[in-house]
Amino acid sequence: MLTQIIHYFQNDSGQYWQCVWQHVYLSLITLAIALVIALPLGYLGSRVKPVAAFCTAFAQGLRIIPSLALLFLLIPFIGTGMLPAIIALVVLALPPLLINTILGFNEVSPLYKEVGTALGMDLRQLRRQIEIPLALPYILNGVKLALVEIIASATLATYIGAGGLGTLIFTGLGLYDMSxxxxxxxxxxxxxxxxMAGFDLLIRRVRQHDKASYSI
Structure with a gap:
């Protein structure tokens, strides 16, 4: 098998990098769209309890939907290709983003807000200089979990013509070629x-910065 793998990279490396690029592009586009939806909704959920309850129930409901089932459910309505894959992957990415965004803002200690208010900060300054930096490690953890979910599930997007590294996997299964x-x-x-490693490092640095900046 090792010989077959080496032979593949010698002769078809262009195809491989095209699949990698398709996979990364699909994952990043999906993550960006999911962030645009989840971050404002998660922040609102941290302020309004009914919104938080809805987001939590919605996220828990989405977690029970299999990735492949969601992809195939969209085919009759949107067809095949990149668009249904992005929609399905966005839906799968929302739960960790919503839950961790709500958790992050809820975990900000009222003490920091009181200190900021005593220093003359308005609501916008409190949000920008205190709430968001302190909630950021939780949000980044949600982004990490969402991105890993997207990368893994994007493999199945090959089934509906979205390309990516799943093309190699399903080609190998079809040809009985394990390489x-x-x-x-x-x-x-x-x-x-x-x-995961990149986000873990980023989260660690953000937490160290928070400890240095907000120690009371």
Missing amino acids: YVVIGGVSVALLSLLS
């Missing part, structure tokens, strides 16, 4: 691990 499956599967795993 394709290994290349695609290991690449997806590496993307997930790199995303």
Whole structure:
């Protein structure tokens, strides 16, 4: 198998990098759209209890929907290709983003807000200089979880013509050639691990900065 893998990269490296680019592009576009939806809604949920209850119930409901089932449910309405894949992946990315955004803002200690108010900060300054920085580690953790979910689930988007590394996996399964499956599967795993490691490092640095800046 190792010989087959080396032979593939010698002869079809262009195809491989095209699949990687498609996978990364699909994942980043999905994450950006999910963030635009989840961050304002999560912030609102941290302020309004009925919104928080709705977001929590909505997120829990989405978690029970299988990725592949959601992809196929969209086909009769939107067809195949990139658009239904993005919609399905956005839906799958929303739960960790919503839950962690609400949690992050709820975990900001009232003591910091009181100190900021005593210093003459208005609501906008409190939000920008205190609430968002202190909630950021939780939000970033939600982004990390969402991105890993997107990267893994984007593999199934090949079924509806969205491309990506799933193309290699399903090609290998169809041809009974495990070298394709290994290349695609290991690449997806590496993307997930790199995303997790990068966000873990970022979260650690943000928390260290918060401790230095907001120690009372």
